[in-house]
Amino acid sequence: MNKTQRFLRDNIGFFFVLPWLIGFLIFKAYPFVSSLYYSFTDYDLFKGISKYTFENYVNVFANKQERTALIITFKYAFMTVPLKLVSALFIAYILNFKIKGVNFFRTAYYIPSILGGSVAIAVLWRALFKDGGLIAMILGRIGIESPKFFTDNNWALFMVCLLRVWQFGSAMVIFLAALKGVPTELYESAAIDGAGKWRQFFKITVPLITPVIFYNLITQLVAAFQEFNGPFIITKGGPRGSTTLMSLLVYNNAFGGAYKMGKASAQAWVLFVILVIFTAISFWSQKHWVYYADEDGR
């Protein structure tokens, strides 16, 4: 074996990961680091940098539009994540029973998730809930006046949340896998001791699947703070900015004709830091509520 062959043999693994590594460095690491630098500038894509400033960060909290977008992003995340987790767990629990046609129901509930953040689904959502749309017609038939789902401030954000809540399939499948891992003898023992279904659920099921609840919480939280497609397509941030999430502002500042990369970078970094804080809090809190059976119990 000559030197070259030995070199190739010793580094073969590295060559396999090299394409990914190059992509990661160019398309992830470099933009990530450079956006931090740009966030402290007034970088305009075409005019360049004329000053270094903290203004972009101050504005996220001082500027009314940006502050409101931040608050709405929080509202969106805190409505969507719990609703989605509860829905996913509830449906997974039901679909864990031996009921007729369970595979059909599992597929049916999972389908919206396959469609994911698809543009078509957002367009469909808008068509369903618009004034004079299918939902308004059905409500009208049964004598209920339809709310203005997308033009009423009180409804618009909820409707955008509902679109994502409806797509709970992926979280549901993970819950379902976790539920199947709960030993049946625990339920049998509990039943002998006189525990009802609800008691079994809260005292056996939930504690045993807390690691999965924790996992779903983190992934859904990250997805919620990054939500873009729904409000962008359905409401374009309206009415009156009530569905303008931070991600929409980032996009519009960076690419919506403004090209204010410094400002957009700062907004993105604020969003990132918030996510890191929430993730850190979640990780810190798990010692109080997440049960890992393979360790010391907590």
Add this chain to the structure above:
Amino acid sequence: MKRKLAATLLAATMVVAMFAGCGTTASKETATPDASTDATSVTETATTEEASSQDPNAYEECTLTFDWWGGDSRHEATIAAIEAFEKKYPGIKIEYNYGAWSDWETAKASEYLSGTNADIQQTNFDWIRKYDGDANTYLDLRTVSDTLDLSQYSDTVLALPVDSKGGLAGIPVSLTGRTFFWNKATYEKAGLSVPTTLKELMEAGPIFKEKLGDEYYPLVLTEYDRAIFMAFYLQAQTGEPIIDQNNNFTMTEEQLKLGLEFITSLEENHVIPTIEYYDGEGAEAIDKSVRWIEGKYAGCHNWDSAHKSLVSALPNGDDLVVGNALMDTGAHGSGTYVKVSQMFSISAKCEHPHEAALFLNYILNDEEGAGIMSTERGIPESKAAFAVCEAAGKIDPMVAAAHKSVMDSNPMYWNPLFDDSSLKGDTALYNNLFEGLSYGVRDGSYSIEDAAADLYAAYTAIAPAK
């Protein structure tokens, strides 16, 4: 260390390999046009400059890149014109790229930034300010005027697309302006004829409500439409463009308040629907609105070039009539403006500007080329192209009428700053302000005074007060 070095070298090699082969090549041969497509006319000469100074029709064999946006019919016409050009000028290859408008500008912006923009491009008027601030992006077309026949355009038209150094950054294909489109069938149903004055329009609101019902409106205006209509109204009062040629904002906060009161009065008199009502339908554009299709919106204020899409949306196209500008809007007429709807520009980095100009001249001024391009980009400003299209009966009388109504309305200067990204866009001021005003006046959360102050601050932030 060796591993690191090897990895770095490999990475560099890959990157170099990825980019190798990019760019265009061109031979040094020159030719003259040949309608018979006989490539034997290729002859050896010196440089492009020499060739063009001797014979504007001589050219080098080369490859040019060209891109544009638009709909299917525009794509088909443009591709047909390219093929005809390549046949007439064998040796010049046009590599083209086209698409829909959606996200087109974002893609082009990144190309400008990386210097990979096409040799010839369909461009927007405000791109000169956005992407050619230093006058180094687009070629001054006067430098190729021996090939590109600028005499086909009026001085007024050529005075518009000028860059910061006075160069001609683009050649306007057509001009456009806002005009009224009325559904005369709905007006007749209400016992009215289409309005010719602002007074008649204002009076139509209550009559529509009374005779046809709450769902019928004489006119529909989106947020951006309202910004333009308010500008018209104010310009008609003062006789000055809202932002003048010196990039100064010419109105006072008090005048803006009057403009906003005018827009609000349209809503209050049932002349236009509220933003809540309009948005509730979720239509992407007016011509996609079921209410427009059903005639419940009996008028809109749109670009004259929008005629085709508006008329094709109606079950009976004959119902649509083009209204003249409402000349009684103010003491100074209608306050309308026109702007360049689209231009063609040549990149300042183009290695074959003479050949690029030859191509532009073919599609803009040549009898054959302009005939193929037809009116897919509006009514051509080129006199030669207009004559060709008119003789071929390709100028739709309704489109011509729409355009004429704009041009006859004594239009004012339009400054691209009016469409600055801080004002126009999904989360920009026009949308937020006119939406906020429409909701806010009714629920008391946003007053006309607040809106006037916000609007004044936004305008003067981009264009200092005069």
